[in-house]
Amino acid sequence: MRPTIYDIAERAEVSIATVSKVINNKGKIGEKTKQRVLAIMDELDYQPSTVASALTGKQTNTIGLLVPDIANSFFAELARSVEDTGHAGGFNVVICNTDNNPEKEIQYLWWLNQKRVDGIILGTGIQNTKALQDFMKQNIPLALVARDAAEIDVDTVLVDDYRGGYAATKHLLKAGHTRIAFVVGEMNNSSDTERLKGFYEAYDEHGVSREEAVLVQDNHSIDDAKKSMLEALQSDPDITAVFALNDFLAIGCIQAGKEAGRRVPEDLSVVGFDDTFIATLSDPPLTTVAQPILEMGRLVTQMLVDRIGGKNETTRTVILNPELHVRKTTANVKKAERDVTNS
Amino acid sequence: MRPTIYDIAERAEVSIATVSKVINNKGKIGEKTKQRVLAIMDELDYQPSTVASALTGKQTNTIGLLVPDIANSFFAELARSVEDTGHAGGFNVVICNTDNNPEKEIQYLWWLNQKRVDGIILGTGIQNTKALQDFMKQNIPLALVARDAAEIDVDTVLVDDYRGGYAATKHLLKAGHTRIAFVVGEMNNSSDTERLKGFYEAYDEHGVSREEAVLVQDNHSIDDAKKSMLEALQSDPDITAVFALNDFLAIGCIQAGKEAGRRVPEDLSVVGFDDTFIATLSDPPLTTVAQPILEMGRLVTQMLVDRIGGKNETTRTVILNPELHVRKTTANVKKAERDVTNS
DNA sequence: TTGAAAGCGCTAACAG
C-alpha cells in the first residue's frame, strides 16, 4: 500500500504533526529532523493524499472547464490555454463536453461540486439561468469565457462581439458587397446576437437597407453550412459575400461556393470568426475575425485562480478586442464582376 | 455551508449510518425512512462529498488523460471520445498536456496519483521507461492508446501502424510513384518506426530500391513540414509523391507543393495519416490513412474502467486496422507526366 | 431495520 503520514512519522521517529509541518513547510522544525523526514518521504515515494488534505479544509487543486465540444478547435485551443495556466498555478483541469445540452450543463456543474473542485470555468452557454443561479448558492468560484450572462455576477472574459460583427461587415461593405449572407448556428447566445447587431449597424452606417442581408440559420457543422449556403446561393444568386460566425461554418461556405461554381474570392467573398488554425490552413486562407483565444484562456484562468486564492473582491469583466485578419477569401465586388465578364 | 451527512441525519431523525445506507442503496432500510431521508437530501441540495467517501476507501470517479497537446485535432477528437465514454461510466477526466516533455509526463503522473485518480490513460509517449516503471509500483490502473510500449505490461489500444504505412505506400507505388518523400516528426516512437517499416516493405515488394525514398525528418508543425518539403522539392525535383505521418504535416506538404508550382494531385500526390476532420476540409480533400479515433478512445476508456472495476484479469492489447481513405490528393504518376507535357 | 463507534489520512490548534 501507499505510505501514509503515519509511516513517515514512525520511520522518522517523530509525530505526524511534525511530518505535516515539513510537508507544508509551516511552523518551526529543526533542520535536522526536517532533513530526516524529507529523506524518508523521498525514500518511500511518499506523496500526501490530496483527498485527505482536501477533507481537512484545503483545496483539491482542481478546476473544471465546461465547453460544448473539445473536438471543436476553438475550444481545444482554449482548453490548452486554460490547462497551461492552471498547471502553472498548481491546478489540474477536468474537461466537460456539454454539447450545449442544458441538462448536461447542469449535471456537470453538480458533479464538479460534489468532487469539490476549487472553481469552474464556463465556456459554454448556460441556458437554464434559474438552475445556474440555484447552483451558485454552493458558493463555488465561477468564471465565464467567451460567453456573456448579464443575469449573473461573475468574472468574465470575452471579445467585443459587436465590434467583431461590425468590422467584418464593414470590410465586406467597403469592398462593394451589399447582399451578404449572415451564417449562424442557433442564434441563442449573446455572442451571436451582438455580432448581428454589429452587422446591421454597419449596414445602417453604409446606408444599405437591412433588407439586402440574408440570414442563414441553424448551422451546426461544416456540412450544415455547406448545404444551407448552397441553397441560399441557388435561390438568391445575387449574394456576393458571406459572414460566417465561426471558421468551421466559413469553410462550409467556401465549399458551397466552389460547388456552386463560384470562385473564392473572385465570385464570392467569405469572412469567418475565431481565427483558429484552420483559418490559415484553408484554401484560400480565410479572412476572419480573430479572437485572442490563448489570451482569453490565460485571463479567465488567472482570474479564477485569483478568486480561489481569495484575491480580487469585486467581479470583473474583461472585454478584448477582436481583430480582423484579412487573408485571401475576400475581394472587391467590382473586381468580381469584371472577372465574371471576362470569363 | 454545504450540508453534511450529519445535517441530513439530524433533520431526518436517524443516524448517519442510515443516511449513508440510503445514499448507497445498501443494506436494509424501511421504505418510510428511506423516503424521508431522500426528501430531505433533496430539499437541502445535499450531495455526498466525493472527497470524504474517497478517503474511506471508495473511488474518486476520476481518470487522467495524458496527451501531447489537446489543441492537436487528433488528440482533441480522442479526448472527446474518452470523455464521452468516461462520462457514461460515471467518470470525470482530467486532461494533461505533456508536449512530449519527459519531465512533464512524469510530473503529471505523480500529480494524478496524489489526487488518487482511479486510472490513467496514456496517449503520449513515455520516454522515460525507468521512471514509468517506478511509477507503476503505485499500482494505479494504466492504459495506453495510440502508443506501444513493449517494456510495460498494460492494456493497450492501437492501430496497426505497419499496415498503415504499407497501405499508404503501396497506393502510391501502384500509381507509379517511386520517388516518395516520407515526412515524419521525431521518429522517436513505435508508431513512426512501424510505419517506416511498412513503407520499406512496400518498396521491397514492388522491387523498387529503398534508395529512391527520401526521408524528411523533424517536422513538428504544419510550417515545419511546408518548409522542409519545399527544400526537398527544390533539391530533388524528381519527387512525385509524399507520405506524411499525420494530416497536419500532409497539409503542410500540400502547401509546399502549391508554392513550388506543383499542382496537387496532378504534379504531386500526398497521403496523410489519422483522418482527422481537417482531411475532409483540406483542398483538395486529403487521401489519408484513417485511424478509428473515436473507437480507439471508446475502447481504451472501457478497458480502463473495467480494470478499475476489477474486471479483466490479464492485460489486453487491441490492434485496430487502419483504413486508407482515398480522396483527391493522389493521382497516377503517368497522368501527371502527360499533364505536365501538355501544359 | 437501525445505530454506535472506529477508522480513512491529514490539518490545526493547543500544550508542553
Added chain:
DNA sequence: CTGTTAGCGCTTTCAA
C-alpha cells in the same frame, strides 16, 4: 521545537 488531540465527512463492521 515537538507532540497530543480533536475533527473533516463518510463507510463499515458489529451490536442491538
